[in-house]
Amino acid sequence: MTQQARxxxxxxxxxxxxxxxxxxxxxxxxxxxxxxCDLLIVGGGFTGLWAGIQAKEQNPDLDVVLIEAGRVAHGASGRPGGVVSTSVMHGLSNAARIFPKDIDELERLGHENMHGFLDTITRHGIDCHAEWGGELTVAVDPDHVPALSDEHRLHLEHGHDSTLLDTDGVRAQINSPRYFGGIWSKNISGTVHPALLAWGLKRAAIELGVRLYENTRLKRVVDNGATLIVETSIGARIKASKVLLATNAFAEGDRRIKRRVVAVRDRVLATEPLSDAQMQSIGWQNRQGVYDTRTQMNYMRLTKDNRIIFGGRLAYAYGGEISPSVDQELDTYEPLAGAFFSTFPQLDGLRFSHAWSGPIDLTTRMAVHFQRYHGGKAVYAGGYSGFGVSASRFGARIGLDILNGSRQPESHLEFATSMPTVVPPEPFRWLGAEITMYALDTADEKGGWRRPWLNMVTKLGFPLS
Structure with missing residues (x-):
């Protein structure tokens, strides 16, 4: 397999x-x-861009400044798989796990969020290659099928247009020998081109009057009583009444953010465009976004020109470094390439055109949360733990409402008023991550101590097994 991957x-x-x-x-x-300004947004990723648009659409007279440390979409927002969903809490089962009392309202808010997402890209003419084939969760082991049945019942209980697929059914959707069952969820979900979406949101924000500056890194925030003074790395000072910290995995704005947010990285591959014969060999006519059930999850989707984007394999670097040198080494991507060809052996000979890693803001909640600083004048909105392309719109909306005094009833629900648990500092964070990532990589193949370890990590708050 290594020779094939290389x-x-x-x-x-x-x-x-x-x-x-x-x-x-x-x-x-x-x-x-x-x-x-009235509102300063720190971070030009999806959360920051959605926040700028929503703030100006709610109040066109509001003076909004957005600063981005680098270039828009060159952080996490230009790197994910680009699957969008009605879930605002990292999936229905995760929402039921962390907020069972509020699940009905979270489902309503999630559908409302996606309708707002669709409305925004339509009104602003954002061509982000959106396709609405739905989401497909696939079982890669016969033992995983009962859990899929439970998940499907949960979807039906909450009114989803969801179909449970047996082995023949799932392979009729995507022809892979690794798939033994699936759940096809069809409610206004599918895939987008994340960079085109981010660039379209950037244009929309500017057209609405957001003053957007790139290559402007936050240095520190100083509480000046009624206002906050934000200093940048190039010496500019911004006096703001309110600040939304949309820094996600980068966790900039206050050193305490990182107590609850762990910056991990996800590896991703893009293939060359598939030929008509190759497309016919894999099926996938409905072009769903796909997640599998293996312990170290893989996900995939098709692009407009019929490339396969194939991601997975989390990693952690000491101190939460976002772009370690190892992520520029080809060997890092060989296991992911091996998983690809195990999924699609009929595509032997296909080459990969691109390889990259992207930062993810992981928390024990595995979903967005809100941290309040400087007497509520600054709010951090983040921690999506992946799955944030569409959920970031929701996170931005709630973050803005909290800054405005939590006027909406949803801002008083538990998800908006509580926080995920604290994660141990270094070096314990790194040591725990090293053991956990190794266990994730090898649990399906070798078992042994790995399952009990992953069960323990799950009990600590990270749902890994």
Missing amino acids: KALSGVTMKPFWLDRPDAPDTRFPLETATQ
Whole structure:
């Protein structure tokens, strides 16, 4: 398998496929002079962009400034699989796990969020290659099928248009020898091109009047009583009445954010475009976004030009480093390439065009939460733990409402008023992550001590098994 993987990775571009486009928008100039505003948004990823748009649409007279440390979409937002869903809590089963009393309301809010998502991209003419084939969760072991049946019942209880597939049914959707069952959820879910979405949101925010500055990194936040003074790395000072910290895995804005947010990385591959014969060999006519049930989960989706985006295999670097050098080494991607060819042996000979990693803001909740600082004048909204392309719109909306005094009833629910548990500091964080990632990589194949370890980590708050 290693030789096959190495051949497929030969000549690969070490850059996110989504960002490798000649039509990327020009970079906005940095903020170089002092300014003031009603609302400062720190972070030009999905949460920050959605926040800027919603804030201006709610109140066109509001003076909104958004600063981004690098370039819009070049952090986490230009790197994910790009599957969008009605869930705002990392999936229905995760929502039921963490907030069982509020599950009905969270489901309603999730559907409302996706309708708002659709409305925004339609009104602002954002062509993000959206396809609405739904989501498909697939069992990679016959022993996983009963859990899928339980998950399907949960979907039906909450009114989802969801179909339970047996082995023949799931392989009729996607022809893989690894799949033994599946759940096909069809409620306004599917896939988007994440970079095109982010760039479209950037354009929409600017057109609405958001003052957006790139290459403007936050240095520190100083509480000035009635206002906050934000200092940037190039010496500019911003006086703001309120600050939304949309920094997610980067956790900038207050050192205490990282007590609850762990920055892990996800590896992703993009294939060359499949030929008509190759597409016929795998089926996938409904073009769903796909997640599997293996312990170290893989996910995949198709692009507009029929490439397969195939991701998975979490990793952690000491101190939560976002872009360690190991993620630029081809060997890092060989296990992921091996998993791809185990999934689609009929695609032997297909090459990968791009390989990259992307940061994920992991918490014990595995879903968005909100941290309040400086007497409520600053709010951190993040911790999506993946699955944030559409949930980030919801996180931005709730974060803005909390800054405005929690006027909406949903901002008083448990998900908005509580926080995930604290994660141990270094070096215990790194040691625990190393053992856990190794267990995730090898549990399905070797078992042994790995299952009890993953069960223990699950009991501590991370639902890994």
